[in-house]
Amino acid sequence: MxxxxxxxxxxxxxxxxxxxxxxxxxxxxxxxxxxxxxxxxxxxxxxxxxxxxxxxxxxxxxxxxxxxxxxxxxxxxxxxxxxERFPNAHAELTVQLLDSVRTVLGKGALDRLIDARESQMRATYEQALAGAADLNERVARLVELRAREGYMAEYWREDDSFLLVENHCPICVAATVCQGLCRSELHTFRAVLEADVQRVEHIVDGARRCAYRITPGAARSRKIRKKG
Structure with a gap:
């Protein structure tokens, strides 16, 4: 609990x-x-x-x-x-566009599109989280951003970690046909929070919500080991 x-x-x-x-x-x-x-x-x-x-x-x-x-x-x-009563970010149009990119330009072009979205998202989030005093404040600011984007985000602390929950996914339909979107969001969370982030529940896999366990310091430790 x-x-x-x-x-x-x-x-x-x-x-x-x-x-x-x-x-x-x-x-x-x-x-x-x-x-x-x-x-x-x-x-x-x-x-x-x-x-x-x-x-x-x-x-x-x-x-x-x-x-x-x-x-x-x-x-x-x-x-x-x-x-479906909750916002779903123009799901049908988004799926059609993703399918068109994959069909006309190929999977490589779709991957580049996802990478570009990830870079833009990371830059936006990094700017919003700049100057945060600690991980708790970074998580709080990220949750506020995601809530404004329609994810119904909330969080709480559990022992030495945080649980970030998104009760709604406004891009769920698009993410179902292009799971690279979900992977890029996970990469972005890890980068801007400077922590280890593991997805423990996933709407695309049939869960009611997406949930992420955030452990302080783990991501930084991995970077140090990699450099060594």
Whole structure:
């Protein structure tokens, strides 16, 4: 469990239904009672919102058998349509452009395009993180950047490392057909944070979110060994 509550940079949504959707997006499947407690709204308001969202095809419910004596547990989660309610960075057009580059110009041209994007992203992030006092501040600034870009990013500390979580991927469709985009983002994180960064959950592989474990000092140690 996290040592402390996550630092949030999530969009403000209106209405109980939108708040329920956002809760399911950022925290995964949950019971109606837990959603009510987390959002501070009545159980009846949550129930009505879930029923309406289910009718719209945005959420689905799974019934789990009781553990011992008691009633079955119902857990609500987003459907594919529910996930699509969140921004996806002109997914169809992006995929078409990537396919066109690969088909017309070849894989080498696509790789160069990804490298150029990585260089631009790294320069932008390095400028934003310049002057950060320590790894904690670098992570906080990176999370703020990613949240503004639509990744619903947050982070918290776990023992001697950090966990950076992105509850949404606005380029998910493009990344699915071109996983070089995901690799370049991982390279960028390692460079600008000056730390070891390992992806431990990946939306493209079917996870609910992308998550990165960040360990201080490891990247610098590898560079020193390589030079030696």
């Amino acid at each position: 996290p040592a402390r509550a996550p630092k949030k940079n999530l969009p403000a949504l209106r209405g109980a239904g939108e708040r329920v959707l956002l809760r399911l997006k950022t925290r995964g499947a949950a019971r109606a009672a837990d959603i009510s407690l987390a959002l501070g709204i009545s159980a009846e308001a949550v129930r009505q919102s879930l029923v309406k969202l289910e009718e719209e095809g945005l959420v689905t419910v799974t019934t789990e058998p009781p553990q011992g004596v008691g009633r079955p547990t119902q857990r609500w989660s987003l459907t594919a349509a529910g996930h």
